[in-house]
Amino acid sequence: MKATTTADPGTRPAATRDGGDVLRRWWSSEGNEFAGRNLALIGVLVVLVALGVLTRPDLYGDPEWVRNNIFTILQQASAIGVVTVGMTFVIIGGGIDLSVGAIMALAGVWATTVATQSYGAGGMIFTAIAVGVGTGVVNGLLISYGRLVPFIATLAMMVAARGLAASISGKQTQISQNATINGIASTEVLGVPLLVIILAVVVAAGWVLLNRTTFGRRTVAVGGNPEAARLAGINVRWHTLLLYALSGLCCGIGALMLTAQANSAQAAMGNLYELDAIAAAIIGGTLLSGGRGTIVGALFGVLVFSTITNLFAINNLSTESQNMIKGGIIVAAVLIQQFRFGSLTRLFSRG
Structure with a gap:
């Protein structure tokens, strides 16, 4: 006599269950999510370029101007892009750095x-890099061993570094007389500006460090669950210190790039760069809570903001409107981070 089985009325057919599971796994995959986000950011860049073509067809009709404008956008993005790489590591590691502009x-x-x-x-x-790394180490010590909240520690450093910079410069603009440093902004290698090459090298190094090294895996672990990382044998305090030192290194490099572009330095340079770097990292897919992020996405975030700035400049639009649009993009990016398609599939699967 064959045994009969009675299906649980609360269960769904296997095909439906398997299909839903596959869909959830696909959307919950970090690689697929980051790829989708990067494609979306590329779409935003395309829309911004299309707006430029529509509003200034006279300029975009000139191929030489288009080429020069692309390099202009990349050069404008170079310094903040380098700083954003360091900021992305800090945020993935569960921290925040409000002092990057002041360190620069x-x-x-x-x-x-x-x-x-x-x-x-x-x-x-040497001085720019040493100051950047040294200041980052101070941040790391205050946070890791002083047990200060990253927001408070880096906010204090932001104020202190600006004050020290103003004191050193006497609140005056200091002119760079060195032709080699000044030439960084005007030098081209095979037709590509040196500033863009520096950005590309830093982004490539950051990608390798995050995705292909133990340091990167530990950064994700520390940001995702510090206690679990500690129990797994990771020296969380030391690693956090290294993350802020890395951010300081990026600030030192960025400071040299800004100095080369302006042939000078002053206490007000790098103003609000911390907000731009945080915003670029967020819209690129880095979670503010830590544990997840991507260097490529952060770079796209920087390019989106630089393209917006360029679009407003060629149309002679106000900075106020530009800032409002940037703010809207940041809010939208955070809201998107809170949305998980997997939640939607689970909602439908209950039906």
């Missing part, structure tokens, strides 16, 4: 003092 100002001012410039380009480069 301090590094730039310190590197352009008369005493520092007397040591030549090497002395200026």
Whole structure:
């Protein structure tokens, strides 16, 4: 006699269940989510370019102008792009750094003092990077070993670094007299501006560090669950310190790039760069809560903001309107982060 089985009325057919599971797995995959987000950001860039073509067809009708404008956008994005790489690591690691703009100002001012410039380009480069890394280490010490909340520690550093930069410069603009440093902004390699090459190198190095090294895996682990990371044998305090040192390194490099572009440095340089870097990382897919993020997405975020700035500039539109649009993009990006398609599939699966 064959045994009969009675289906549970609360269960769904296997085909439906399997299909839903496959769909959820696909959408919950980080790789697919990041790829989808990057495609969306590319779509935003295409829309922005289309708006430029519609509003200024006279300019976009000139191929030479288009080429030069692309490099202009990339050069405008270069310094903030480098800083965003460091910021992305910090946020993935569960922190935040509000002091990046102030660190850039301090590094730039310190590197352009008369005493520092007397040591030549090497002395200026060493000073900018040393100041950036050193300030980042101070942030890391306060957060890791001083147990300060990252928001408070870096906010205090933001104020202190700006004040020190103003004190060193006497609230005056310091002119860079070094031809090598100034030439960074005007030098081209095979027709590509050196600033763009520096950005590409830093982004590539950041991608490899995050996706192909133990350091990157530990960063994700620390940001996702610090206690679990500690129990797994990761020195969470030391790793957090290294993340802020890395952010400081990026700030030192960015300070040199800004100094080269302006042939000078002042205490006000890098103003609000911390907000732009955080915003670019967020719209690129980095979670503010830590544990997830992508360097490529952050780069696309930087390019979106730089393209918006360029679009407003060629149309002679106000900075106020530009800032409002940027704010709207940030809010939309955060709302998208809170939405998970997997939740929607589970909602439908209950029916």
